[in-house]
Amino acid sequence: MTNTHADHGSVDADNPDGVADDEFKPLTAEEANQWRRRNPSVSPWWVIGMQVVAALVVAVVVSWGFGRAAGFSAAYGALAVIVPAMVLARGLRRQSLLKDSGAAFLSFVVWEVVKVVLTVALLLAAPKLVPSLNWLALVAGFVVTMKVYWVAAWLQSKRQHPAENL
Helix, strand or coil: CCCCCCCCCCCCCCCCCCCHHHHHCCCCCHHHHHHHCCCCCCHHHHHHHHHHHHHHHHHHHHHHHHHHHHHHHHHHHHHHHHHHHHHHHHHHHCHHHCCCCCCCCCCCCCCCCHHHHHHHHHHHHHHCCCCCCCCCHHHHHHHHHCCCHHHHHHHHHHHHCCCCCC
């Protein structure tokens, strides 16, 4: 049995997917500047602000529906997302000053590891820090606050291109 659809031509090590390099056109400096103006970056502090709003809403709703202890548990779950995110944002504040891309990447990795370790530490400390801990409420606060990244990105795209959203 033979494969009649196989390409028997030479395979370029720099182009394993077979897409011709002619199709790639680097941007000029002006085109890159125009792209940056059309697609500004999202401020991590804006996302964190959105997370704080979501955390307050979740804590109030859970507290109203399931009691004060559940509300505190949901708020603590949200804080296990917000506090590490603040640490990461603060740690990466000077990253734009780094000229070496390798150093910038290493800085990001280090601060991301710090964020993950801090998140795990906060979750492990929850039984000792939150009286009458409700794990379900804590996870609800954690998940809702974590998902705000997607909502914030969506809202930012709506703010950037209001005419396209009509």
